[in-house]
Amino acid sequence: MPQVLVLADHAEGRAKKTTLELLAAARRLGEPAAVVVSATGPSAQLKEELACHGATRIYAVESADADDHLVTPTVGALELAAREASPVAVLVPATVEGNEVAARLAVRLDAGLLLDAVDLDASGTATHIVFGGSYTVTSRATHGTPVISVRPGAFEPEEQMTQAVEQPLTLPSVDPAGSARVIERRPAPAGDRPALAEASVVVSGGRGVAGPEGFKVVEQLADALGGAVGASRAAVDAGYYPHQYQVGQTGTSVSPQLYIALGISGAIQHLAGMQTSKTIIAVNKDPEAPIFNIADLAVVGDLFSVAPQLTEEVTRRKG
Amino acid sequence: MNIVVLVKQVPDTSAERTLTEGEYGHFTLDREALDPVLDEINERAVEEALRLKETIGAQVTVVTMGPEPAADALRKALAMGADAGIHVCDEALRGSDVPTTARVLAAAVRAVEDVDLVLAGNAATDGRAGAVPAAVADLLGLPQLTQVRELEISDGQVRAERVTEDGEATLQASLPSLVSVTEKINEPRYPSFKGIMAAKKKPIRTLDLDDVFPDADSQRFVTARSQVAQAVPRPPRAAGTRCDDDGSAGRRIAEHLMAQKLL
Numbered sequence: 277m278p279q280v281l282v283l284a285d286h287a288e289g290r291a292k293k294t295t296l297e298l299l300a301a302a303r304r305l306g307e308p309a310a311v312v313v314s315a316t317g318p319s320a321q322l323k324e325e326l327a328c329h330g331a332t333r334i335y336a337v338e339s340a341d342a343d344d345h346l347v348t349p350t351v352g353a354l355e356l357a358a359r360e361a362s363p364v365a366v367l368v369p370a371t372v373e374g375n376e377v378a379a380r381l382a383v384r385l386d387a388g389l390l391l392d393a394v395d396l397d398a399s400g401t402a403t404h405i406v407f408g409g410s411y412t413v414t415s416r417a418t419h420g421t422p423v424i425s426v427r428p429g430a431f432e433p434e435e436q437m438t439q440a441v442e443q444p445l446t447l448p449s450v451d452p453a454g455s456a457r458v459i460e461r462r463p464a465p466a467g468d469r470p471a472l473a474e475a476s477v478v479v480s481g482g483r484g485v486a487g488p489e490g491f492k493v494v495e496q497l498a499d500a501l502g503g504a505v506g507a508s509r510a511a512v513d514a515g516y517y518p519h520q521y522q523v524g525q526t527g528t529s530v531s532p533q534l535y536i537a538l539g540i541s542g543a544i545q546h547l548a549g550m551q552t553s554k555t556i557i558a559v560n561k562d563p564e565a566p567i568f569n570i571a572d573l574a575v576v577g578d579l580f581s582v583a584p585q586l587t588e589e590v591t592r593r594k595g
Numbered sequence: 596m597n598i599v600v601l602v603k604q605v606p607d608t609s610a611e612r613t614l615t616e617g618e619y620g621h622f623t624l625d626r627e628a629l630d631p632v633l634d635e636i637n638e639r640a641v642e643e644a645l646r647l648k649e650t651i652g653a654q655v656t657v658v659t660m661g662p663e664p665a666a667d668a669l670r671k672a673l674a675m676g677a678d679a680g681i682h683v684c685d686e687a688l689r690g691s692d693v694p695t696t697a698r699v700l701a702a703a704v705r706a707v708e709d710v711d712l713v714l715a716g717n718a719a720t721d722g723r724a725g726a727v728p729a730a731v732a733d734l735l736g737l738p739q740l741t742q743v744r745e746l747e748i749s750d751g752q753v754r755a756e757r758v759t760e761d762g763e764a765t766l767q768a769s770l771p772s773l774v775s776v777t778e779k780i781n782e783p784r785y786p787s788f789k790g791i792m793a794a795k796k797k798p799i800r801t802l803d804l805d806d807v808f809p810d811a812d813s814q815r816f817v818t819a820r821s822q823v824a825q826a827v828p829r830p831p832r833a834a835g836t837r838c839d840d841d842g843s844a845g846r847r848i849a850e851h852l853m854a855q856k857l858l
């Protein structure tokens with residue numbers, strides 16, 4: 277079976293969830309082979325996690341620059357492994373950084389680039405949801421080894437025991453004139469809430485929340501439901517909530533089982549990032565708010581009385 | 596210092612977007628049906644260049660690849676205060692994918708002498724791949740400082756604050772470098788009346804495929820290494836149940852969640 281290269285993102289010696297999802301996606305196309313880029317080599321735990329999720333081969337790329345240079349060591353490692361393995365495809369996560377890695381790799385391999393796939397079939401055809409959920413599109417590479425970024429959460433990790441063969445590769449040091457140095461990394465605080473893009477429940481607040489204190493009401497409901505907190509751009513721009521929580525066209529796209537919009541009018545740019553959610557519930561004072569046109573349950577009311585009551589009900593019914 | 600800003604004309608996002616089926620089953624965005632505008636994120640990239648021009652002095656060239664009307668996007672940037680424009684325009688480039696777009700833009704940047712800084716938006720509104728700037732950096736061999744919400748340049752050094760879903764990072768590189776900015780970097784200025792008048796006299800060079808790739812065999816030029824096989828509109832969402840809060844809407848929602856097995 278042909279190999280499918282998977283970029284194995286890891287943190288603190290463990291595979292990220294997206295890595296395990298990519299291994300599951302890779303099995304649609306061939307035999308998954310993980311590419312691990314690190315300064316010290318893969319940890320025993322990481323190797324075991326990869327082997328338990330179907331990786332038959334691990335390209336362990338050692339690079340002294342892996343931690344303190346942006347993107348280029350990863351691209352170099354994937355290029356090296358791709359030239360070694362002649363894979364049928366290379367998969368990376370469709371995160372901001374993953375898409376950057378994919379673009380550079382596709383240029384180097386002179387290959388087709390398929391971004392943000394939500395599904396893949398055995399022939400390498402990818403499915404995408406574009407224009408904020410208004411179209412489903414399928415595409416395939418017509419040139420070279422397809423480089424595909426896969427949307428986090430689109431595949432479920434699958435356990436599959438394998439014997440993973442480890443193959444070390446050495447990356448030449450990066451050219452400092454062609455790479456940015458990472459002086460400091462400040463990872464997003466993990467907190468107790470799920471990551472926005474992967475959460476099955478998202479509760480978002482808009483300008484109607486009226487201030488940073490108002491977001492307590494949004495957070496309490498999110499916590500009662502075990503969900504993530506999101507915000508509209510107006511709420512972010514007004515300084516009510518940090519920008520990494522922005523949902524929409526220029527923020528994160530989410531597609532949870534349940535999306536609750538509190539005090540959000542429903543501008544097209546906001547809808548673009550959430551209208552593929554399974555169930556949408558909106559609370560807004562304005563009966564004409566456009567968000568109501570796509571809500572499964574539209575509640576005309578004040579979020580400061582509706583949301584706390586809902587939080588209390590959820591807590592009571594769960595408890 | 597020489598700054599090149601990559602700008603793109605996009606359909607106004609407040610309108611609905613449709614895909615049309617063209618020759619050979621290629622699907623492309625129906626651009627004609629929409630009001631084209633300079634992408635908002637690129638106004639911010641131009642703004643950042645103009646701020647550098649005002650503080651440390653710079654010649655600002657704006658570059659776009661796109662059909663004829665895309666020249667309007669260049670004019671808008673010139674009206675804001677940029678000095679010159681380059682418009683790569685060729686029928687053969689219609690339907691270009693990310694690698695081809697990046698190759699063309701990289702070649703256009705090379706046509707400007709001694710470039711110190713390439714600025715771009717972090718992602719385009721009409722595809723939001725966020726992939727072109729990284730690919731251009733790769734092709735030009737420049738350090739990539741992308742997704743930047745704060746930029747500082749002094750003594751030939753670039754320092755930038757990067758924001759992604761993974762968190763924040765402080766980046767550093769020497770000039771020449773490529774930087775892509777996020778919508779949080781600044782508030783773009785409006786062109787003044789004087790600026791709009793002045794823009795009419797500023798130079799725009801129009802280049803075709805042969806100009807950017809003199810050695811390429813234009814017959815065999817690859818515009819796309821991937822193909823859209825099928826595009827299906829998703830059914831629009833219908834409005835569901837509606838209720839006015841009579842003091843019990845919170846409980847009403849909880850019941851709805853129970854009924855949908857979401858609780």
Ligand SMILES: Cc1cc2nc3c(=O)[nH]c(=O)nc-3n(C[C@H](O)[C@H](O)[C@H](O)COP(=O)(O)OP(=O)(O)OC[C@H]3O[C@@H](n4cnc5c(N)ncnc54)[C@H](O)[C@@H]3O)c2cc1C
Pocket residue numbers: 481482483484485507508509510511522523524525526527538539540541542543544545546549559560561562565577578579580608635636720
């Ligand atoms: C290029 C571009 C990109 C953009 N990208 C994004 C994006 O990624 N994400 C995004 O969200 N926006 C984006 N926008 C902005 C978008 O157009 C809207 O301006 C924004 O979504 C509005 O946010 P909002 O609904 O919170 O604010 P508003 O439109 O001001 O709506 C606030 C709502 O709160 C309601 N309200 C007030 N008080 C209460 C109360 N006590 N109880 C209940 N309801 C109340 C009001 O009736 C109103 O409907 C973008 C715009 C552009 C041009």
Ligand SMILES: Nc1ncnc2c1ncn2[C@@H]1O[C@H](COP(=O)(O)O)[C@@H](O)[C@H]1O
Pocket residue numbers: 601602603634636637640658659660661696700714715716717718719720722723724725726727728
């Ligand atoms: N056709 C183009 N002409 C000029 N700049 C472009 C073009 N396409 C993309 N860019 C630049 O790359 C950025 C990100 O675009 P994208 O990678 O397509 O999301 C844009 O904001 C522009 O700065």
